[in-house]
Amino acid sequence: MPQGEFELIARYFSRLGAERADVRIGVGDDGAVVMPPSSRELVVVMDSLLEGVHFPAGSPAASIGHRSFAVNLSDLAAMGAEPAWALLALTLPSADEEWLAQFSRAAGDLCRKHGVALIGGDTTRGPLAATVTMVGIAPIGVALERKGGQVGDAIFVSGSPGDSAAGLALEQGRLHVADAMSAQILRDRFLFPTPRCGIGVALRGLASACIDVSDGLGGDLEKLCAASGCGAEVDAAALPVSEALLSAVGREAAREYALTGGEDYELLFTVPLARLGAMTSAIARGLGPVKRIGSLVAGKGVKVFARGGVMQFSGSGFDHFAT
Ligand code: ADP
Numbered sequence: 001m002p003q004g005e006f007e008l009i010a011r012y013f014s015r016l017g018a019e020r021a022d023v024r025i026g027v028g029d030d031g032a033v034v035m036p037p038s039s040r041e042l043v044v045v046m047d048s049l050l051e052g053v054h055f056p057a058g059s060p061a062a063s064i065g066h067r068s069f070a071v072n073l074s075d076l077a078a079m080g081a082e083p084a085w086a087l088l089a090l091t092l093p094s095a096d097e098e099w100l101a102q103f104s105r106a107a108g109d110l111c112r113k114h115g116v117a118l119i120g121g122d123t124t125r126g127p128l129a130a131t132v133t134m135v136g137i138a139p140i141g142v143a144l145e146r147k148g149g150q151v152g153d154a155i156f157v158s159g160s161p162g163d164s165a166a167g168l169a170l171e172q173g174r175l176h177v178a179d180a181m182s183a184q185i186l187r188d189r190f191l192f193p194t195p196r197c198g199i200g201v202a203l204r205g206l207a208s209a210c211i212d213v214s215d216g217l218g219g220d221l222e223k224l225c226a227a228s229g230c231g232a233e234v235d236a237a238a239l240p241v242s243e244a245l246l247s248a249v250g251r252e253a254a255r256e257y258a259l260t261g262g263e264d265y266e267l268l269f270t271v272p273l274a275r276l277g278a279m280t281s282a283i284a285r286g287l288g289p290v291k292r293i294g295s296l297v298a299g300k301g302v303k304v305f306a307r308g309g310v311m312q313f314s315g316s317g318f319d320h321f322a323t
């Protein structure tokens, strides 16, 4: 990009996020230099957001700025790591100052909230895309994994899955909801998802396995099960669907959204029965919104029990009443 545009980038990205004492050299040199704490492991994640693929064309710049960092914070949360440093590869069709201001303000707000410093990146011209690399810190050997779940473990999920998929459907005009308040709540769940960093860190030593829900609860539970070598049974009536989703689409469709919708960025995790007491105490101490939805079982695959029968997850969605 031309020199003037680089000055623009420097203005918006040179001091984004938290100020951290462990950043010796940040944005502005050929590389960043950070000082990792001794006797800790670093957890490294990367996620891309492409216009037309991960967000509709014309999405608000603030939402793109928030989401490009939120999805990475969510991956670190799923690993039980404390977020620390980030790098941003940004591809822009043009250097639009108003767009950059809104993108960087939303990204900076979220990064400061989670103690993340932006330490570098790259800026190119092309179709709109944002790729963030984020590094988190965890004590040695305690990072959460998708594997580790055992038959009998309780399955929990945070927040209210399904809201984001309904919000995206609203954004794309595929869903129409009469109640404007519910519609706005659902849209915001898609545009500004909440990464569950505090919950992820608190689950170290408590959860046996963990994954964040980006592709839909059913599909991501199937991944956790495959990694853990077991199956899962979920009680449809226990799914924590929000009031907004319920009033927008009704109970049946709300469960469908919760199970198959994506982009929730909630945590899906398992807890051994022997640690359920500790889990209950953690919830009482303010862990955050989490709810038990089922159990790991012998075998493989995800089955959802509802009053009308059993639904079997089949890769892309649920077959009703399959056995
Ligand atoms: P070089 O050509 O040496 O790779 P650049 O001109 O690409 O350097 O980048 C200069 C500085 O600005 C580097 O510190 C780089 O990390 C940072 N930077 C470039 N783009 C971004 C961005 N989108 N976000 C954060 N830092 C960026």
Ligand code: MG
Residues within 6 Å of the ligand: 029, 030
């Ligand atoms: Mg260089």
